Amino acid sequence: MQSSSHAAGGTAQPVPHLAGHFASLEVQNHAARLGMWLFLATEILLFAGLFICYGVYRFLFPEAWAAASRSLDLQLGTINTVVLITSSLTAALAVHYAKEGKNKMVAVQIALTLVMAVGFLVIKYFEYHHKFEIGTLPGRFYSYEGIQLPGVPLYFTVYFCATALHGIHVVIGMIVLAFSMVRALKKADFGPNNYTMVELGSMYWHLVDLVWIFLFPMLYLV
Amino acid sequence: MTPSSSIAAPGATPAPEEHHDHHPSYLVDGTTIKSWLLTVDHKRIGLMFLFWVLLFFLVGGIFALLIRVELLTPGPTIMDAMTYNRTFTLHGLVMIFLFMIPAIPAVFGNFMLPLMLGAKDVAFPRLNLLSLYIYLAGAVLALWGMLNGGLDTGWTFYTPYSAHTTTTVAPVLFGAFIIGFSSIVTGINFIVTVHTMRAPGITWFKMPLFVWAIYATSCIQVLATPVIGLLLVLVTVENLFGFGMFDPARGGDPVLFQHLFWFYSHPAVYIMVLPSFGVMSEVVATYSRKNIFGYRAVAYSSLGIAFVGFFAWGHHMFVSGQSTFAGGLFGVLTMIVGVFTAIKVFNWVGTVYKGAVEFKTPFAYFCGFLFFTVFGGMTGIALGTVSLDVAWHDTYFVVAHFHFIMVGATIMAFLAALHYWFPKMFGRTYHEGWGLVAAALIILGFNATFIPQFLLGNNGMPRRYYEYPERFQELNVASTAGASLLAFGFIIIAMYLTYALIYGKASGKNPWRSKGYEWLSESPPPTHNFVGPQPEFPEEPHFYVDPKKAEVPDAV
Numbered sequence: 001m002q003s004s005s006h007a008a009g010g011t012a013q014p015v016p017h018l019a020g021h022f023a024s025l026e027v028q029n030h031a032a033r034l035g036m037w038l039f040l041a042t043e044i045l046l047f048a049g050l051f052i053c054y055g056v057y058r059f060l061f062p063e064a065w066a067a068a069s070r071s072l073d074l075q076l077g078t079i080n081t082v083v084l085i086t087s088s089l090t091a092a093l094a095v096h097y098a099k100e101g102k103n104k105m106v107a108v109q110i111a112l113t114l115v116m117a118v119g120f121l122v123i124k125y126f127e128y129h130h131k132f133e134i135g136t137l138p139g140r141f142y143s144y145e146g147i148q149l150p151g152v153p154l155y156f157t158v159y160f161c162a163t164a165l166h167g168i169h170v171v172i173g174m175i176v177l178a179f180s181m182v183r184a185l186k187k188a189d190f191g192p193n194n195y196t197m198v199e200l201g202s203m204y205w206h207l208v209d210l211v212w213i214f215l216f217p218m219l220y221l222v
Numbered sequence: 223m224t225p226s227s228s229i230a231a232p233g234a235t236p237a238p239e240e241h242h243d244h245h246p247s248y249l250v251d252g253t254t255i256k257s258w259l260l261t262v263d264h265k266r267i268g269l270m271f272l273f274w275v276l277l278f279f280l281v282g283g284i285f286a287l288l289i290r291v292e293l294l295t296p297g298p299t300i301m302d303a304m305t306y307n308r309t310f311t312l313h314g315l316v317m318i319f320l321f322m323i324p325a326i327p328a329v330f331g332n333f334m335l336p337l338m339l340g341a342k343d344v345a346f347p348r349l350n351l352l353s354l355y356i357y358l359a360g361a362v363l364a365l366w367g368m369l370n371g372g373l374d375t376g377w378t379f380y381t382p383y384s385a386h387t388t389t390t391v392a393p394v395l396f397g398a399f400i401i402g403f404s405s406i407v408t409g410i411n412f413i414v415t416v417h418t419m420r421a422p423g424i425t426w427f428k429m430p431l432f433v434w435a436i437y438a439t440s441c442i443q444v445l446a447t448p449v450i451g452l453l454l455v456l457v458t459v460e461n462l463f464g465f466g467m468f469d470p471a472r473g474g475d476p477v478l479f480q481h482l483f484w485f486y487s488h489p490a491v492y493i494m495v496l497p498s499f500g501v502m503s504e505v506v507a508t509y510s511r512k513n514i515f516g517y518r519a520v521a522y523s524s525l526g527i528a529f530v531g532f533f534a535w536g537h538h539m540f541v542s543g544q545s546t547f548a549g550g551l552f553g554v555l556t557m558i559v560g561v562f563t564a565i566k567v568f569n570w571v572g573t574v575y576k577g578a579v580e581f582k583t584p585f586a587y588f589c590g591f592l593f594f595t596v597f598g599g600m601t602g603i604a605l606g607t608v609s610l611d612v613a614w615h616d617t618y619f620v621v622a623h624f625h626f627i628m629v630g631a632t633i634m635a636f637l638a639a640l641h642y643w644f645p646k647m648f649g650r651t652y653h654e655g656w657g658l659v660a661a662a663l664i665i666l667g668f669n670a671t672f673i674p675q676f677l678l679g680n681n682g683m684p685r686r687y688y689e690y691p692e693r694f695q696e697l698n699v700a701s702t703a704g705a706s707l708l709a710f711g712f713i714i715i716a717m718y719l720t721y722a723l724i725y726g727k728a729s730g731k732n733p734w735r736s737k738g739y740e741w742l743s744e745s746p747p748p749t750h751n752f753v754g755p756q757p758e759f760p761e762e763p764h765f766y767v768d769p770k771k772a773e774v775p776d777a778v
Binding site: 019154 | 344417
């Protein structure tokens with residue numbers, strides 16, 4: 001979150017700005033990384049609540065879960081998974097180039113990540129659109145004639161809550177990465193001593209990816 | 223773990239006498255409004271939190287008094303039933319989310335943690351400021367919702383009622399969701415601070431016990447708050463759009479809501495009470511002038527409570543239809559919390575034993591705290607017994623129990639901390655006599671308020687009811703009288719502390735002759751806490767008696 005911008009506090013300097021209250025740069029970077037790991041832990045617990053809802057209702061309505069899952073577009077889901085995993089690769093490469101001080105490559109890799117993120121959202125938009133058309137919607141909005149089983153509207157409640165929450169995280173991750181990209185282009189000061197910002201943004205992106213890796217089999221491959 | 227400083231040469235000691243005149247205290251270093259509102263100094267942020275927390279305490283307290291006045295007579299007294307429902311909901315929400323959860327960590331934790339670790343600030347000063355404004359934004363949204371209708375669900379906002387009631391559930395819950403972020407940010411900040419900012423010499427087992435308590439609290443905040451955050455959003459969505467996640471008519475399960483709710487809200491009890499344990503560990507050592515008895519046991523038991531606290535939530539749901547086996551299991555796990563708390567109580571008593579007790583105001587609060595913790599804790603063990611709880615569930619017995627352990631202990635510790643650290647924060651002293659009078663009034667008033675409620679609950683009066691049979695009236699009047707006494711005590715405190723703030727005598731650096739690390743710097747401290755090179759801490763905290771010398775009679 002904000003801790004990612006921490007190392008970026010100073011003016012344009014070749015080395016990152018050392019905040020006055022830290023003893024050394026290593027301590028400062030260690031603190032930023034630890035803070036990010038803790039933040040990721042809170043994110044996992046945020047989704048954990050939804051996973052528990054999923055688990056309980058799947059236990060209660062196994063047939064509805066299987067039937068509703070089959071109504072999703074497995075092809076689009078698979079494409080989205082591949083897109084997101086590849087975007088994680090480019091995000092990791094951005095960190096690699098930031099360590100080597102190749103700022104242009106950092107910007108390119110992040111740009112690729114962002115393009116794939118947009119692609120993910122566009123595909124997601126088509127999936128949502130299709131559901132709005134046929135009426136596989138949460139709770140009282142459910143109007144699809146194709147599957148008539150108790151618990152199916154509940155599946156779509158879980159589906160929409162989980163994918164929407166994940167979508168919000170994709171957008172937040174894009175914003176975080178975009179900041180690093182702008183910095184790589186404008187200041188171009190990432191280097192062996194100064195890559196924490198890219199690293200933290202990339203860590204967040206991996207989490208977004210990881211959540212999807214769990215959501216995909218849970219929702220599409222039941 | 224990386225120690226905070228690898229720069230300072232070993233053996234370097236601060237030389238404060240050189241610097242006296244050049245370093246103004248944090249209170250006067252920058253006097254514009256902007257220098258306060260945009261400060262990143264943990265001490266100023268702590269003070270701003272103190273202001274808001276006290277304000278919300280006043281709001282919650284006024285709601286509490288309104289409830290007590292309403293319950294003076296069996297029938298309607300001053301408000302209608304709907305207003306009554308809203309009043310007790312607001313009392314609970316304001317006191318829990320706006321007062322008790324941030325009370326000690328955000329105020330005293332913020333102020334003392336870096337001082338106790340020999341650091342210049344917390345790890346993320348700007349995040350620290352952000353957490354204040356997130357808290358305020360959430361508070362404004364929640365209060366706006368409360369004033370524009372207010373919700374009538376009780377602070378637990380159980381579904382399916384909270385999804386269907388026509389009162390304004392959504393803004394209040396979303397406000398609470400935002401406040402949760404503030405809690406998470408503070409927690410992350412404190413954990414990272416403890417890990418990375420410790421001065422040379424402060425190893426894990428040389429940290430002051432208040433730091434241990436805040437560390438354990440922060441772990442709970444970080445791990446539990448996201449779950450309630452999700453739940454608050456789900457219920458808000460449920461209330462606005464009716465997705466049916468917890469609606470039995472659509473296959474949803476309200477008991478699942480209760481599980482998720484208590485998964486946060488039970489550990490939240492320890493978010494409120496663990497910092498008070500930390501405060502009391504400091505206070506008891508200082509005023510007994512004795513090393514804390516069983517330092518490691520106290521430190522580990524904080525972590526133990528934090529850990530076991532995560533697995534005890536089911537004891538709120540003994541009558542919600544969970545299996546008998548689960549009920550028994552949760553009952554046993556609940557009692558393990560009692561074991562850890564008892565370890566602490568024995569250590570505090572062991573510290574006082576043969577200590578040279580100075581009976582100052584904070585120590586008076588320690589005595590009250592000990593009573594509330596033991597009495598409240600024992601009734602908690604009783605409530606954790608499934609067969610007993612079935613009878614007591616949702617009666618005033620539960621209300622009195624959690625006010626004793628959660629509110630009583632927290633208020634005692636909050637007031638003890640306020641008095642103990644008042645000279646540290648403002649460099650002034652308050653009137654000791656008035657302090658003791660107010661402490662006596664508050665402890666008596668608290669007992670007078672809630673002991674009748676134990677009896678009421680045991681006689682079968684359910685909580686949250688607007689009307690009650692005639693035979694309960696005497697005890698209700700007694701409870702209301704006690705609440706007035708309590709209010710009177712708080713008014714006295716507000717008066718003499720405000721007076722002390724303006725006219726109080728200068729306290730000097732360490733009026734209590736405390737050995738706590740936080741007293742090593744000036745009182746009030748300069749902006750970056752310490753002047754000169756990085757201070758080092760060769761002695762243990764709470765070091766009053768050298769154990770070797772203590773073997774010799776008459777040596778103190």
